[in-house]
Amino acid sequence: MINDYSVDHKPKSVRNAHGFVSAVLRQHRPDMILSTTLPQKIENKGYIPNENDIKQILEMSDGTKYHIPIQLGIMSLRRSEICALKLSDINGNTLSVTKALVQNENDEWVIKQTKTAAGTREIFIPDNLVEEIKENGKIYDGYPNSLNRQLHKYQDKLGIPRFRFHDLRHFFATYAHSQGISDADIMATGGWKSDYTMKSVYRHEMKQKEAQKKIFNALLGQK
Numbered sequence: 001m002i003n004d005y006s007v008d009h010k011p012k013s014v015r016n017a018h019g020f021v022s023a024v025l026r027q028h029r030p031d032m033i034l035s036t037t038l039p040q041k042i043e044n045k046g047y048i049p050n051e052n053d054i055k056q057i058l059e060m061s062d063g064t065k066y067h068i069p070i071q072l073g074i075m076s077l078r079r080s081e082i083c084a085l086k087l088s089d090i091n092g093n094t095l096s097v098t099k100a101l102v103q104n105e106n107d108e109w110v111i112k113q114t115k116t117a118a119g120t121r122e123i124f125i126p127d128n129l130v131e132e133i134k135e136n137g138k139i140y141d142g143y144p145n146s147l148n149r150q151l152h153k154y155q156d157k158l159g160i161p162r163f164r165f166h167d168l169r170h171f172f173a174t175y176a177h178s179q180g181i182s183d184a185d186i187m188a189t190g191g192w193k194s195d196y197t198m199k200s201v202y203r204h205e206m207k208q209k210e211a212q213k214k215i216f217n218a219l220l221g222q223k
């Protein structure tokens with residue numbers, strides 16, 4: 001079954017399915033030992049934006065309906081969370097993130113609670129963003145996929161390698177870490193339920209570059 005399932009499903013989906021099957025089997029055959037060979041995880045080696053990329057995209061999107069959601073993406077919000085936000089979710093400089101716009105089993109767009117308890121959170125938003133939202137009269141009235149498509153348009157116009165809207169969360173975590181923000185605060189802001197993903201994925205690129213800088217500068221006699 002797992003072999004057939006893995007033909008047209010990603011490794012993560014296969015592992016989730018195997019976990020479900022294993023749990024069911026344990027209930028009925030607790031002595032059964034599984035030694036399934038699962039597909040290797042696919043490492044995401046996509047382009048990660050830098051500060052200059054972010055500044056250019058913010059400048060190009062200024063004055064459009066995408067400027068607000070892009071800023072929120074840089075502040076760690078997921079596309080689905082941004083699309084579910086209402087003006088009532090703002091109280092002063094506090095933004096409450098409690099829900100997400102997702103597709104159900106019938107491919108209909110519905111509002112649901114954030115998928116984890118950690119995803120439900122409050123974050124600070126600066127005065128200029130609060131004012132922009134008030135002037136706009138809304139936060140964003142589109143769909144998650146539209147944010148990816150528009151971001152790609154900006155990237156193509158600017159000559160920036162393509163990256164996903166979700167990678168703005170990657171940028172947030174790596175930048176916050178470089179500024180000395182604690183892991184606990186980064187996790188709370190981004191709504192990560194554990195530090196495994198944040199440390200193994202979101203900080204990997206920066207740690208790698210720091211190591212490269214150290215050794216290459218030493219090799220070449222640079223300070």
